[in-house]
Amino acid sequence: MSDYLISLAGNPNTGKSTVFNRLTGLKQHTGNWPGKTVLQAWGFYRYQNEQYTLVDLPGTYSLLAHSPEEQVARDFICFGQPDATVVVVDATSLERNLNLVLQVLEITSQVVVCLNLVDEAKRKNIQVNAAKLGDELGVPVVETVARRGIGLKELQEQIHLLVHGKIKTNPLKIHYPPELENKISDLIKQLHYLPESLNKRWVALRLLEGDQSILRGIQEVTRLAFS
Amino acid sequence: MIISLDQLPVGESGIVTVIDAHGLTRRRLLDLGLVPGTVVKTIRKSPAGDPIAYLIRGSIVALRVNDSKQISIKPFSEVAINE
Numbered sequence: 053m054s055d056y057l058i059s060l061a062g063n064p065n066t067g068k069s070t071v072f073n074r075l076t077g078l079k080q081h082t083g084n085w086p087g088k089t090v091l092q093a094w095g096f097y098r099y100q101n102e103q104y105t106l107v108d109l110p111g112t113y114s115l116l117a118h119s120p121e122e123q124v125a126r127d128f129i130c131f132g133q134p135d136a137t138v139v140v141v142d143a144t145s146l147e148r149n150l151n152l153v154l155q156v157l158e159i160t161s162q163v164v165v166c167l168n169l170v171d172e173a174k175r176k177n178i179q180v181n182a183a184k185l186g187d188e189l190g191v192p193v194v195e196t197v198a199r200r201g202i203g204l205k206e207l208q209e210q211i212h213l214l215v216h217g218k219i220k221t222n223p224l225k226i227h228y229p230p231e232l233e234n235k236i237s238d239l240i241k242q243l244h245y246l247p248e249s250l251n252k253r254w255v256a257l258r259l260l261e262g263d264q265s266i267l268r269g270i271q272e273v274t275r276l277a278f279s
Numbered sequence: 280m281i282i283s284l285d286q287l288p289v290g291e292s293g294i295v296t297v298i299d300a301h302g303l304t305r306r307r308l309l310d311l312g313l314v315p316g317t318v319v320k321t322i323r324k325s326p327a328g329d330p331i332a333y334l335i336r337g338s339i340v341a342l343r344v345n346d347s348k349q350i351s352i353k354p355f356s357e358v359a360i361n362e
Contacts, residue, residue, distance in 0.1 A: 144337060145338050147312060148337065148338055
């Protein structure tokens, strides 16, 4: 029986599976082709005498569910109720990677950002101010070079602090135009029957976007909650 | 002058002005970082001319002409974007 459930998200080619393998000691195959991790890989590690289950989600640019990979990743973060989600980002192309971070932050505040490939970034003369990034995002940011095991102890420490409530995150909130915000508030009122674990603001946003796949997920989760 | 992205010659760069795609295509393009104001550079064309590879926010992305037609670009006169 595991003490904590941690999901691992990230864009393709950020070294996400390398982080997974380094933490769990599993030899999950790493390679570079689409759909490599459509099936979730599960692994375990111990830190400070507690057991963590790590779920390697498929690499995606987005969680807005237009491919099977994105749906798997989204459903797990949204309905799988992990104790924390680690988002692995590529320090060499942070601009594009932050899209996924913001989407995850809209679903859950239990997030640690793993700023990977900082060695490659340095070679490309890219300097990322991790502390400042953490301030802006409102969640911990840990610099790593997963391939060489650098920074992973600190990553485990930040996950540990987060799941024990020793870090209070304050995730960057996206504000939409008043017109949308009004619709969001209206919808949230109508979603009162949803289980506590579901982020109603996020569900409202997906509904406004006309996302059909979210309805099936909600049906599933409410059925479980009331059965 | 505004042109569609598929008309941007290899080696030239421009700024996205409008994304005229809808639904999932639009969502996908936005997720790849293509929003108004984004700088895009044409890297190379495939032998058949479709798809075409672009440098977008530090990553190289191949787009079908059908999709890149729906993106409006204001080309830079001076070509100076380092990879």
